[in-house]
Amino acid sequence: MISVDDYRERITALLGTAPATSLPLAAAAGLVLAEDVLAGVSLPPFDNSAMDGYAVRAADVTTSPVTLPVADDIPAGRVDVGTLEPGTAHRIMTGAPLPPGADAVVMVEDTDRGTETVTITAEAREGAHIRRTGEDVVAGTVALPAGTVLGHSHLGLAAAVGLAEVRVHRLRVLIASTGTELIDAPAPLRHGQIYESNSVMLAAALRELGCEVDVVRSVVDDVEEFRKVIEPRLAGADLLVTSGGVSAGAYEVVKDALTGQGVEFAKVAMQPGGPQGSGRWQGVPVVTLPGNPVSVLVSFEAFLRPALLAALGHTDVSRHQVRARLTEEMSSPAGRRQFRRGVFAPSGREVTGVVGPRGGPGSHLLAAFTQANCLIVLPEDVTSAAVGDEVDVLLL
Numbered sequence: 001m002i003s004v005d006d007y008r009e010r011i012t013a014l015l016g017t018a019p020a021t022s023l024p025l026a027a028a029a030g031l032v033l034a035e036d037v038l039a040g041v042s043l044p045p046f047d048n049s050a051m052d053g054y055a056v057r058a059a060d061v062t063t064s065p066v067t068l069p070v071a072d073d074i075p076a077g078r079v080d081v082g083t084l085e086p087g088t089a090h091r092i093m094t095g096a097p098l099p100p101g102a103d104a105v106v107m108v109e110d111t112d113r114g115t116e117t118v119t120i121t122a123e124a125r126e127g128a129h130i131r132r133t134g135e136d137v138v139a140g141t142v143a144l145p146a147g148t149v150l151g152h153s154h155l156g157l158a159a160a161v162g163l164a165e166v167r168v169h170r171l172r173v174l175i176a177s178t179g180t181e182l183i184d185a186p187a188p189l190r191h192g193q194i195y196e197s198n199s200v201m202l203a204a205a206l207r208e209l210g211c212e213v214d215v216v217r218s219v220v221d222d223v224e225e226f227r228k229v230i231e232p233r234l235a236g237a238d239l240l241v242t243s244g245g246v247s248a249g250a251y252e253v254v255k256d257a258l259t260g261q262g263v264e265f266a267k268v269a270m271q272p273g274g275p276q277g278s279g280r281w282q283g284v285p286v287v288t289l290p291g292n293p294v295s296v297l298v299s300f301e302a303f304l305r306p307a308l309l310a311a312l313g314h315t316d317v318s319r320h321q322v323r324a325r326l327t328e329e330m331s332s333p334a335g336r337r338q339f340r341r342g343v344f345a346p347s348g349r350e351v352t353g354v355v356g357p358r359g360g361p362g363s364h365l366l367a368a369f370t371q372a373n374c375l376i377v378l379p380e381d382v383t384s385a386a387v388g389d390e391v392d393v394l395l396l
């Protein structure tokens with residue numbers, strides 16, 4: 001009998017690190033970066049306006065009001081912006097490139113909105129409402145380090161620095177349920193048959209972790225048939241996970257087909273989920289789970305999930321653990337780690353912590369967002385918050 005911890009280590013070692021592949025950004029959510037993402041461009045890529053208004057030289061707008069001729073009109077997307085001559089203004093929109101020669105933007109609200117000439121009623125401060133090249137990300141630097149778990153903000157940043165694809169760890173898993181008794185709904189059940197459910201659970205659980213899955217819904221308990229169905233699909237898989245056919249009886253199709261083929265069958269000191277098998281078949285890692293659905297789920301939690309997460313490049317592979325008081329008595333077999341399904345209700349106060357802002361308030365600072373794990377919420381009636389104040393935090 002092998003311990004749960006030793007078996008988890010065995011499966012983790014068997015799965016190793018999943019191969020890296022390039023995937024379109026839209027297909028990479030939840031996966032882990034296999035390589036640093038280098039910024040192909042700076043963010044912003046050029047000095048641009050943070051406001052709809054007028055680009056000026058601050059030195060021309062030191063008194064109020066000042067009237068200047070409007071020499072050009074610059075919507076966002078213009079690629080041929082000319083120099084701002086002293087004593088003139090260019091009408092400019094948010095995100096439009098700042099004309100050379102301009103060193104400030106005046107908000108349209110502080111003007112008469114003129115198109116031939118504009119009268120400005122506020123002083124222009126040098127640098128005002130200008131978003132500088134590279135303020136968020138500098139071209140050639142690491143925008144996202146290898147190991148990043150790609151959430152939506154990371155994918156947005158990858159897109160913003162010019163990537164169409166990212167290199168991620170990907171695991172293609174072939175899932176196969178075995179059992180002559182298994183039937184797929186909506187076919188009617190005959191006495192002695194059951195509806196297949198393990199492959200559905202495993203496929204969903206593995207997809208949720210970011211695996212690509214190929215599913216063989218049910219294979220009959222026949223060694224020849226098992227080999228015939230599974231072998232041709234092995235080439236496209238980084239891992240084979242089976243359910244059923246591994247215990248002590250006759251007709252143990254998985255055990256019979258894979259014994260002596262590189263897969264070792266053992267008892268793990270846990271309950272449920274005792275009978276297990278693992279190894280390599282034709283070079284492909286194989287994990288054979290017992291057929292009882294709860295055994296499948298417990299096996300997934302006890303060793304498959306952490307091993308898969310590690311293979312996919314995650315460093316946080318454990319479920320969050322808390323302590324709680326038992327509300328009913330329980331018994332457990334000697335020498336086995338029992339995994340009983342239970343209902344946990346939290347008690348006591350929520351844990352609190354400290355929080356600080358990351359990056360400036362600008363709405364274009366995407367990189368800072370990717371480094372954040374929460375949103376600090378200051379309500380409408382708060383204009384300042386001091387060190388030590390309590391604030392609302394939304395965890396991401």
Ligand SMILES: Nc1nc2c(c(=O)[nH]1)N[C@H]1C(S)=C(S)[C@@H](COP(=O)(O)OP(=O)(O)OC[C@H]3O[C@@H](n4cnc5c(N)ncnc54)[C@H](O)[C@@H]3O)O[C@H]1N2
Pocket residue numbers: 177178179181182194195196197198199243244245246247248249252272273274275289290291292293295
């Ligand atoms: N003599 C012994 N018998 C059994 C032992 C043992 O040590 N000695 N171990 C028991 C334990 S514990 C388990 S767990 C099971 C494991 O058996 P198998 O892995 O061979 O699984 P099967 O016999 O194929 O199926 C078990 C059970 O689960 C149902 N099943 C199977 N696949 C599916 C599926 N895809 N969807 C839904 N349900 C499925 C199957 O019909 C059986 O009822 O062995 C014990 N026996």
Ligand code: MOO
Pocket residue numbers: 270271272273274275290292295
């Ligand atoms: O070890 Mo089995 O998985 O209890 O039903």
